[in-house]
Amino acid sequence: MIGTSTLYTLAGILLFGMGLYALIAYPHLLRKILALNVMGVGIFMVLISIAYQGPTQRADPVPHALVITGIVVAVCATGLALTLATRIQALTGSARLETDEEA
Amino acid sequence: MQTSDIDRALQTDDTRLTRPRLFVLALTTALIAALATAALTFPDNVGRLAPLALDSLPRSGVLNPVTAVLLNYRGYDTLLEVAVLLLAIVGVWAIAPTARVWFKTPDTPVLATFVRLLLPLMIVVAGYMLWLGADEPGGAFQGGAVLGGVGVLWVAAAVWLPRRGHPFWLRLLLGAGVAAFVIAAVGLLFLTGGLLQYPPEQAKTVILVIEGAAMFSIGATLAVLFIGGYPRREEEK
Amino acid sequence: MMIVEWFDATLVIILLACAWLALTTPNLLRAVMLFIAFGLLVALAWVRLQAPDVALAEAAVGSGLTGALLLSTLSAMQRAAQKRRAQGEAAPKSTKEESDAN
Amino acid sequence: MSWNDLVSLTCLALGGFFFLAGTVGLLRLPDVFTRLHALTKADNLGLGLIVLSALFQIEDWLVWLKLVFIWALVLFASATVAHLIARRALRQMEKERIPVVENRAKPGVAEKHFADSRL
Amino acid sequence: MAMDSVYHAAALFLLLTIGAGLIRIWRGPTTADRLLAIQLFGTTGTAILILLSVAVGNVAFQNVALIFALLAGVLGVVFTQYGAQYDQPRHGAATEGKEHHELE
Structure with a gap:
């Protein structure tokens, strides 16, 4: 039976992979931003699950501090990226990044 | 342009599983597998900063x-x-x-x-x-x-x-x-x-x-x- | 298996399902809504992992603020697209290509 | 098992029932306006009962106060948000010229619902 | 059965109701329905946090519940003020999964 920490580590890796796939595969900018956020949550989850030391013991505070700053920076990056996406849509008429192969 | 054409063109993001996407999916699956093996074989008793952080707590001024x-x-x-x-x-x-x-x-x-x-x-x-x-x-x-x-x-x-x-x-x-x-x-x-x-x-x-x-x-x-x-x-x- | 472990397993499954559906559904509004729900549930995962500090930040940011940002951007994009159409412009080049491909 | 554990368990079971009712309502009721019941009634009552159940396990009166405050806050917020959502949905329908009553009785939604539940 | 595992079981039950509620987010059909489901998740999440805090005996979890309760209102207000315009599928074209959104 896998432990709590391992379970959440694996979940974090899976989330990261999903986010990476969606980031590469889908053309819409909003979806890419969602994918980046999901990737971020995956990484945070790996960090926090490494910090977890059982239900009775106190968790490692160092990764927690990293993740807290990470969350706030992630939301700021999201805000900037969304503004950029709106701007790209205003300038090119489309919020998608199309490639030649895509069409 | 017919209305249905416009609707189809403007509709939504296209997420069908095309061949390049299948390729990307395969690559990311491989990456996930590699990362998962790495996580499962990760040594348990690595050096932690937690004891250091908790021991210095009295000197930091906060709890x-x-x-x-x-x-x-x-x-x-x-x-x-x-x-x-x-x-x-x-x-x-x-x-x-x-x-x-x-x-x-x-x-x-x-x-x-x-x-x-x-x-x-x-x-x-x-x-x-x-x-x-x-x-x-x-x-x-x-x-x-x-x-x-x-x-x-x-x-x-x-x-x-x-x-x-x-x-x-x-x-x-x-x-x-x-x-x-x-x-x-x-x-x-x-x-x-x-x-x-x-x-x-x-x-x-x-x-x-x-x-x-x-x-x-x-x-x-x-x-x-x-x-x-x-x-x-x-x-x- | 203890009940807590069942809780963890269920939470992880729901989280993964939520993320996968949000990332692959063609409908962007649905994707954003699923992502907001995902943010809410992630806060529960942090609480389970003994990280209430992180859960506090995530509860406020993950679902509330990110959700607000995404919702407002989505509607701004819709407004822009609608305005473009109202001005009688032809559909952008890329979308034409796509409808040809369809 | 002491008497306050017993009260706790009763409240817990009742709260769980109301949460279940809320979800069933969310899934089975035919349109936005009826689904609002799930948000404003069932779940808030469920939360109240769960808070009540928690109160019997806690001695610290400050925590007691905080839990009651959380419940009051959720009541306040969800009542307001429910009003706002209903208002918005109604306006949307007016704009799109969808008669409210017709929408509620749209064939295939309500009838299927009633047929399924054998009412 | 000890009291804390009863509380964990109750939390698991509420989590399952959230999982069922995801169906409403998926099916919509309008954004209002989806937001309704998310508000419901907020309430249920608050309840789960309170249950976990009693089960584990950690008072800090209740602060998370407090933030959940506060931010749910903010999301609702943002939705009603700025929410996407075309959330309502055209009358007659209301087949599920085929909503037409004016997005580029």
Whole structure:
């Protein structure tokens, strides 16, 4: 039976992979931003699950501090990226990044 | 162009599983498998910083280890992180000439009353988070996030309408976190000889002051990001 | 298996399902809504992992503020697209290509 | 098992029932306006009962106060948000010229619902 | 059965109701329905946090519940003020999964 920490580590890796796939595969900018956020949550989850030391013991505070700053920076990056996406849509008429192969 | 054509073209994002996507999916699956094996074979007894962080806690002036890590052990990092938030705002103002959202007056008394009651409550909770942060889970980032919620509510229900552009006090608020951090760092450099090395007796006070300024900065940053450019008065639809 | 472990397993499954659906559904509004729900549930995962500090930040940011940002951007994009159409412009080049491909 | 554990368990079971009712309502009721019941009634009552159940396990009166405050806050917020959502949905329908009553009785939605539940 | 595992079981039950509620987010059909489901998740999440805090005996979890309760209101207000315009599928074209959104 896998432990709590391992379970959440694996979940974090899976989330990261999903986010990476969606980031590469889908053309819409909003979806890419969602994918980046999901990737971020995956990484945070790996960090926090490494910090977890059982239900009775106190968790490692160092990764927690990293993740807290990470969350706030992630939301700021999201805000900037969304503004950029709106701007790209205003300038090119489309919020998608199309490639030649895509069409 | 037929209406159905336009609808199909404008409809949504296309997420069918095409061949290149299948290829990408295969690659990411391989990556996940590699990472999962790495995670499962990861040695259990790696060197941890936790004992060090918890043992030095009495000297840090606070009881919450996370706050100690953020403001004591990794003080520079947090300083630069608050500066990054400022850079995000500069970026937004550089690329977006007009706001994405506009101040919208509540058209029902229910919303107006709700906001009038909720806003002070949220500010109190933000302060509570900050105060709690020294000894229990909480702190500047959590309080700042709640203040960001205050800002969003403020914009969304038009509690107060500025003229075009951002008022001076908002810019002041945006810079407050970095300013307090830098002033504290330089001041402490002269007092204790170390950058962000707090004297043990006043440590808690200094940390709370820096955290307070950082909290207001974070809240203002999040609210300005929500506006996403220079605000306008009620825009035409 | 203890009940807590069942709780963890269920939470992880719901989280993964939520993320996968949000990332692959063609409908962007649905994707954003699923992402907001995902943010809410992630806060529960942090609480389970003994990280209430992180859960506090995530509860405020992950669902509330990110959700607000995404919702407002989505509607701004829709407004822009609608305005473009109202001005009588032809559909952008890329979308034409796509409808040909369809 | 002491008497306050017993009260706790009763409240817990009742609260769980109301949450279940809320979800069933969310899934089975035919349109937005009826689904609002799930948000405003069932779940808030469920939360109240769960808070009540927690109160019997806690001695610290400050925590007691905080839990009651959370419940009051959720009541307040969800009532307001429910009003706002309903108002918005109604306006949307007016704009799109969808008669409210017709929408509620749209064939295939309500009838299927009633047929399924054998009412 | 000890009291804390009863509380964990109750939390698991509420989590399952959230999982069922995801169906409403998926099916919509309007954004209002989806937001309704998310508000419901907020309430249920608050309840789960309270249950976990009693089960584990950690008071800090209740602060998370407090933030949940506060931010749910903010999301609702943002939605009603700025929410996407074309959430309502055209009358007659209301087949599920085929909503037409004016997005580029």
